[in-house]
Amino acid sequence: MTRTPPPDDGLRVENLSYRVDDRILLANVDLTVPPGESVAITGPSGSGKSTLLMCVLGLVKPDSGTITAGGHRITGLSSGSLAKARRQYLGMVFQFGELLPELTPVENVALPMLLDGADHRHAYESAAQLLDELEVPHGGTPTGLLSGGERQRTAVARALIAQPSVLLADEPTGALDPRAREKVADQLFRICRERHCALLVVTHDPAIAARASRAFELQNSGLIPTRQGTPA
Template sequence: MQLTPVLEVRALRYSVAGRPLLDGVNLTLPAGRSAAVTGPSGTGKSTLLNCVLGLIRCESGEVRVSGADLTRMNPRRLARHRRDTVGMVFQFGELLPELTPVENVALAALLAGAKRSEAFGRAQRLLTDLGVPAEDTPTAELSGGERQRAAVARALVNRPTLLLADEPTGSLDGQNREAVADLLFSLPERWGCALLVVTHDESVAARADLRFSLHDGLLVEHGEPVLRGAR
């Protein structure tokens, strides 16, 4: 049975100062599956995520999320589609330190239009499921692993079909890195979403169903030869 793609990237191209960062990138990812992209700093990993988010307009190609082409959307429609379909986990969490975890997570749902009771109920259930203390404690007082799990809860609160993570374990120590990586890669099966992670950490990438690296603007599947000059 062929799975319906959640993410489809086709012939994606983007350059900076005349240097191609993405030079014909292709990627298809269905619900329930995960992919990891590795590569040295400056090769375009975060640029790829920003194109998938619609924060960077590619020079050519298509980016389809849940069947809709982001490259053809006006800013208002793009923002609405991103809010409804994509969740994002950042390297440093990007949570508001003075708020409690439940307030941080519920805020994302409130901004998406959820009623207060629904937003806080969803946030509480997610944080309980992910093992994060939800009430009373300001987020600034949580451990690094707890903060990153709270960031995962915030990314999930609006029930995205696509979850993106940019170096999600890069700021964590060894034990927390393993715990957060295990959590992230369990989500596609548990939540029925697709997961795309960019990371420097090969041990984190090894958990993914599909592994890629960026070489000279090309996305190369793990174990495949790099064909220089092929487009």
């Protein structure tokens, strides 16, 4: 399942701006995340961190600027083309997983492939393989009965099942206890490196931010570098 991306894969945000009424949340933001690298964004609540993720995901339309994922422009697309690009090039991990608790982990992870018309057997085999990589049990147990850490690793698997060029994560460990937080973080950063997936993480946790290749703080509507180079 692991693929080697072309050189223009990854995430590129250029001159991105967004405001709500008279409040500027993002002002001429530039950010590049190459394949296999990770960037963490910290900052106070309400500073615009999640808004930046939603712009990349195409759920919020910026006032200006461009976003490309996997070498394909996300901004300016029609709703149908945007939905297709999102399925092909972007994956998203939410703080609370947003899984269907009555489905098994395999069913949850395979669902994006099935909705995109993939063969049922192939989708389930791919889901099981990815869950094995993330050390998630995947028998017939409903996802709602798994531990918090197992559910969140299932959410990571679901976001990665379509082999996206870019993975976005919004407080992916924020609802977990310390032990589960470390396990999820270990697997999240490892599998993105191994699969050459650009990873953009929003977090309030400095320990999670320290794992990223680079870190920024979003303040005064812009990204301020707080660490460049090798993760801690």
